[in-house]
Amino acid sequence: xxxxxxxxxxxxxxxxxxxxxxxxxxxxxxxxxxxxxxxxxxxxxxxxxxxxxxxxxxxxxxxxxxxxxxxxxxxxxxxxxxxxxxxxxxxxxxxxxxxxxxxxxxxxxxxxxxxxxxxxxxxxxxxxxxxxxxxxxxxxxxxxxxxxxxxxxxxxxxxxxxxxxxxxxxxxxxxxxxxxxxxxxxxxxxxxxxxxxxxxxxxxxxxxxxxxxxxxxxxxxxxxxxxxxxxxxxxxxxxxxxxxxxxxxxxxxxxxxxxxxxxxxxxxxxxxxxxxxxxxxxxxxxxxxxxxxxxxxxxxxxxxxxxxxxxxxxxxxxxxxxxxxxxxxxxxxxxxxxxxxxxxxxxxxxxxxxxxx
Ligand SMILES: Nc1ncnc2c1ncn2[C@@H]1O[C@H](COP(=O)(O)OP(=O)(O)OP(=O)(O)O)[C@@H](O)[C@H]1O
Numbered sequence: 001x002x003x004x005x006x007x008x009x010x011x012x013x014x015x016x017x018x019x020x021x022x023x024x025x026x027x028x029x030x031x032x033x034x035x036x037x038x039x040x041x042x043x044x045x046x047x048x049x050x051x052x053x054x055x056x057x058x059x060x061x062x063x064x065x066x067x068x069x070x071x072x073x074x075x076x077x078x079x080x081x082x083x084x085x086x087x088x089x090x091x092x093x094x095x096x097x098x099x100x101x102x103x104x105x106x107x108x109x110x111x112x113x114x115x116x117x118x119x120x121x122x123x124x125x126x127x128x129x130x131x132x133x134x135x136x137x138x139x140x141x142x143x144x145x146x147x148x149x150x151x152x153x154x155x156x157x158x159x160x161x162x163x164x165x166x167x168x169x170x171x172x173x174x175x176x177x178x179x180x181x182x183x184x185x186x187x188x189x190x191x192x193x194x195x196x197x198x199x200x201x202x203x204x205x206x207x208x209x210x211x212x213x214x215x216x217x218x219x220x221x222x223x224x225x226x227x228x229x230x231x232x233x234x235x236x237x238x239x240x241x242x243x244x245x246x247x248x249x250x251x252x253x254x255x256x257x258x259x260x261x262x263x264x265x266x267x268x269x270x271x272x273x274x275x276x277x278x279x280x281x282x283x284x285x286x287x288x289x290x291x292x293x294x295x296x297x298x299x300x301x302x303x304x305x306x307x308x309x310x311x312x313x314x315x316x317x318x319x320x321x322x323x324x325x326x327x328x329x330x331x332x333x334x335x336x337x338x339x340x341x342x343x344x345x346x347x348x349x350x351x352x353x354x355x356x357x
Pocket of ligand 1: 013024042043044045046047048049050051199
């Protein structure tokens with residue numbers, strides 16, 4: 001397996017790009033460490049497939065280099081990059097047995113039959129498909145077909161990286177969580193460099209040790225799931241991750257005091273920078289109903305299992321709170337308190353407050 005470096009990467013599908021808006025990938029600098037579990041997370045159109053195709057060699061970047069373990073592979077064709085890929089839809093041979101499907105990538109490379117048998121049985125055990133080995137692939141359910149596709153992606157131990165491109169798309173919703181945690185377990189066992197591409201935060205956060213969040217052709221944050229939840233570097237990350245996402249609220253800065261709808265709000269630490277569009281970010285989990293604080297009106301209360309989501313409005317700005325028990329009704333006049341150490345300031349989208357030491 002290999003460390004993957006993307007250096008000064010930019011890509012435009014246009015022949016003569018002029019401004020940043022002409023680039024599907026704006027400026028990507030990234031190191032993926034050998035053996036890491038990474039997710040590439042972002043909404044449709046943010047550039048995930050473009051980046052994946054550049055790494056696999058299907059697409060030549062307009063600018064920049066791709067290195068595997070320090071070796072420049074930018075000009076190498078896909079078949080010389082030694083990458084395994086698992087796609088949205090199963091790629092298996094229906095007429096072959098599961099065993100032969102799993103063995104195929106190894107036979108193709110002339111691996112000895114004894115080694116093939118060993119490896120196929122290892123992978124089958126990991127995926128818990130031993131009893132299916134002699135079944136013809138055409139008889140499998142779509143979920144099991146995709147499991148075998150994953151097995152084919154994992155069976156070679158000489159690849160630089162295994163890339164998963166939205167691999168759970170075809171999986172039945174109630175089986176998704178099972179395969180999600182299976183993949184995580186597989187990574188812990190095989191310790192290969194893995195990149196998991198998805199627009200689904202649950203899949204990304206379950207699988208990856210490090211999540212790369214993309215928006216509009218740019219990386220907005222790279223972090224552990226906890227880092228992305230606790231201290232989003234950009235309002236997009238705050239909003240995109242979490243359910244419901246972070247409250248992003250219009251704010252003013254007035255002689256060092258931050259105000260929301262005229263009310264002074266304490267934030268995590270010192271404010272950095274000045275000017276720009278100023279916003280507060282506080283996750284619903286850190287908003288509480290209090291005796292005193294910011295006056296709000298309750299618009300809706302929804303029970304979501306162990307918690308309740310209280311949707312309030314301050315003036316006409318919606319603010320959500322997640323609470324353990326919602327002893328309040330629609331239309332009630334309440335006060336909101338934000339937990340100061342979990343309240344951040346953002347300027348033009350980027351974090352602009354410091355953690356208090
Ligand atoms: N072959 C192409 N020619 C021109 N523009 C393209 C091409 N492929 C992608 N784009 C554009 O590049 C941008 C990034 O697209 P890309 O497919 O990489 O995003 P994505 O995050 O993978 O989205 P999705 O999840 O929908 O596949 C989008 O604006 C898209 O319209």
